[in-house]
Amino acid sequence: MCTAGSSTAFHLARLGHRVTVLERERSERIKPCGGGMAASVQQWFPFDLKPAVDDVIQQVDFSWCLTDPVVAEFPGSAPFWIVKRERLDALLLEQAIALGADLRRPFEVADLEREENHWLVRSKEGEVIEAKAVVLADGSGSPWPTHFGIGPRTLHMAKTLSVRLEGMGTLQPGTARFEFGLVHHGFAWAFPLQNGINVGVGTFIGGQASDAEAVLEQLLPDLGFSSTDGLRQNADLRVWNGHTPLHGKRIVAVGDAASLCDPFLAEGLRPSLMSGCEAAASLDSWLNGTQPDLSNYTVRMRECWGDSMAWGLRIAQVCYRFTNVGYQLGIKRAAAHCSNSLW
Ligand SMILES: Cc1cc2nc3c(=O)[nH]c(=O)nc-3n(C[C@H](O)[C@H](O)[C@H](O)COP(=O)(O)OP(=O)(O)OC[C@H]3O[C@@H](n4cnc5c(N)ncnc54)[C@H](O)[C@@H]3O)c2cc1C
Numbered sequence: 503m504c505t506a507g508s509s510t511a512f513h514l515a516r517l518g519h520r521v522t523v524l525e526r527e528r529s530e531r532i533k534p535c536g537g538g539m540a541a542s543v544q545q546w547f548p549f550d551l552k553p554a555v556d557d558v559i560q561q562v563d564f565s566w567c568l569t570d571p572v573v574a575e576f577p578g579s580a581p582f583w584i585v586k587r588e589r590l591d592a593l594l595l596e597q598a599i600a601l602g603a604d605l606r607r608p609f610e611v612a613d614l615e616r617e618e619n620h621w622l623v624r625s626k627e628g629e630v631i632e633a634k635a636v637v638l639a640d641g642s643g644s645p646w647p648t649h650f651g652i653g654p655r656t657l658h659m660a661k662t663l664s665v666r667l668e669g670m671g672t673l674q675p676g677t678a679r680f681e682f683g684l685v686h687h688g689f690a691w692a693f694p695l696q697n698g699i700n701v702g703v704g705t706f707i708g709g710q711a712s713d714a715e716a717v718l719e720q721l722l723p724d725l726g727f728s729s730t731d732g733l734r735q736n737a738d739l740r741v742w743n744g745h746t747p748l749h750g751k752r753i754v755a756v757g758d759a760a761s762l763c764d765p766f767l768a769e770g771l772r773p774s775l776m777s778g779c780e781a782a783a784s785l786d787s788w789l790n791g792t793q794p795d796l797s798n799y800t801v802r803m804r805e806c807w808g809d810s811m812a813w814g815l816r817i818a819q820v821c822y823r824f825t826n827v828g829y830q831l832g833i834k835r836a837a838a839h840c841s842n843s844l845w
Contacts, residue, residue: 504525504533504587504591504639504641504757504774505587505590505591505594505757505770505771505774505775505778506639506756506757506758506759506760506774506775506777506778507523507525507637507639507640507756507757507778508523508591508594508595508598508778509546509594509756509774509775509777509778509779509782510637510639510756510777510778510779510781510782511523511594511595511598511603511778512547512594512597512598512601512603512778512782513546513778513779513781513782513783514603514782514785514786515598515601515602515603516548516601516782517782517783517786519785519786519789520602520604521598521602521603521604522603522604522605522606522631522633523595523598523603523604523605523606523607524606524607524609524611524623524625524631525605525606525607525608525609526607526608526609526610526611526640527607527608528607528608529607530588530591530592531588532587532588532666532733532735533587533588533591534662534664534702534735534736534737535587535664535700535770535771536584536664536691536693536700536702536768537556537584537585537586537587537590537693537695537700537771538559538582538583538584538678538691538693538769538771539582539583539584539585539590539771539772540580540581540582540583540772541558541580541581541582541583542580542772543771543772543775543776546775546776546778546779547597547775549597551583551585551590551593553589553593554585554586554589554590554593555583555584555585556584556585556586556589556694556695556696557583557584557675557676557693557694557695557696558581558582558583558584558676559576559581559582559583559584559676559677559678559693559694560575560576560578560676560677561573561574561575561576561674561676561677561678562574562576562677562678562679562680563677563678563679563680564679564680564681564682564829565679565680565681565682565683566681566682566683566826566829567681567683567684568681568683568684568720568721568724570829582678584678584693584694584695584700585771586695587771590771606631609625609629610625610626611623611624611625611626611640612624612625612626614636614646614649614650616751616752616753619634620632620633620634621633621634621635621636621752621753623636634752634789635752635753635754635785635788635789635796636752636753636754637753637754637755637756637781637785638650638652638753638754638755638756638759638760639755639756639757639759639778640759641740641757641758641759642659642737642738642739642740642758642759643738644755644758644759646755646759647755647759647760647761650750650753651747651750652746652747652748652749652750652753652754652755652760653746653747653748653755653759653760653761654743654744654746654761655746656743657740657743657761658740658741658742658743658761658765659738659739659740659741660688660704660705660706660738660739660741660763660765660768661704661705661714661736661738661739662702662703662704662705662714662736662737662738662739662768663702663703663714663715663718663734663735663736663737664700664701664702664703664734664735664737665700665701665702665718665722665731665732665733665734665735666698666699666700666732666733666735667698667699667700667701667722667727667731667732668697668698668732669697669698669699669727670694670697670698670699670726671699671725671726671727672724672725672726673692673694673699673725673726674694675694676694677694678691678692678693678694679691679692679693679725681721682829683826683829684717684720684721685703685704685705685714685717686705687705687706687707688703688704688705688706688707689703689704690702690703690704690717690721691704692721692725699725701718701721701722701725701732703717703718703721704739704768706741706765706766706768739758739763739768739770740758740759740761740763741761741763741764741765741768742761742762742763742764742765742808742811743761743765744812745804745808745812746761747797747800748760748777748799748800748803749784749795749796749797749799749800750796751795752796753796754781754784754785754796754799756774756777756778756781757770757773757774757777757778758770758774760777760803762774762777762803762807762811764811765811773807776803776806776807777803777807780799780802780803780806781799783799783802784796784798784799784802785799
């Protein structure tokens with residue numbers, strides 16, 4: 503239960519439903535995430551998300567093997583925020599709880615059983631909770647979508663290594679950095695926080711991790727840090743892999759569990775927040791009897807997100823297979839009209 507789950511819980515609680523949030527972890531921890539997010543996500547929330555925002559991007563610096571720099575101004579009309587994931591998730595959850603959602607943690611879901619009219623959700627310790635509907639929001643490692651015929655049959659995984667660093671090094675506040683060329687089939691990024699930065703290396707096609715440590719050995723000194731600095735976390739990220747049902751009988755999947763993350767840019771926060779909002783609306787219509795099932799959730803997510811992902815997948819296949827060509831044609835051209843092309 504995190505970004506996508508908290509978003510769903512907030513919207514369901516707001517619509518007057520009884521919600522129980524189940525979270526495996528005892529407390530919030532640093533999450534592997536760049537934290538880059540278009541400010542347009544504010545449209546889905548009636549409360550201010552800015553308390554979770556560490557910085558607002560005004561400039562994007564691109565490089566190819568730490569050379570051939572391209573600088574793009576980010577226009578104020580389409581703000582791009584950098585958040586600390588743990589702070590964003592805590593804020594969403596706090597708002598859901600304020601509207602009556604119940605949080606159970608630690609509660610590690612070990613089994614889901616669909617009975618005639620309800621679900622039995624069983625914890626690792628054997629505790630059982632009954633529910634009318636289940637929202638799968640347990641991220642990229644979730645076994646349940648495949649089990650219940652939701653999401654892609656073949657999972658497409660991006661491999662990532664992220665580093666949380668204290669201090670800014672050479673990165674200026676308000677500046678995001680993207681490095682192509684050092685990373686085979688992917689890219690590296692550095693996003694500014696308040697007194698820190700998130701650095702990451704992502705490989706998006708091929709299913710093989712690039713030598714991310716070797717990339718960091720070159721990138722971190724370029725950013726003004728020692729190559730061994732920072733807290734490192736490896737994560738496999740489930741990315742979009744085709745139009746698929748996101749619902750089943752009395753069950754939906756949101757966020758990474760639904761494979762919604764952009765396969766080109768690893769943008770997963772926006773679809774997590776959006777899917778939470780859309781899933782809650784669909785569950786509400788079904789629970790109050792205006793819809794016979796949850797299929798309108800799949801339809802809405804295809805309209806609002808999936809159709810643009812089909813392009814993301816195609817772009818990823820081209821740019822990450824021929825990365826120098828991708829940099830020259832894709833990135834340089836995108837930088838010319840930055841706000842339209844990056845998230
Ligand atoms: C290195 C990296 C960098 C990224 N950078 C960006 C970025 O800059 N911008 C962007 O938009 N996206 C980014 N993403 C993607 C984004 O972080 C994810 O798409 C998004 O956070 C997904 O949220 P979620 O709530 O679906 O899943 P998660 O955040 O993974 O939440 C799943 C939750 O479920 C809990 N859980 C798991 N199993 C169980 C269980 N059995 N029982 C109970 N609880 C369970 C977990 O503890 C966790 O709290 C990045 C991802 C990575 C890995």
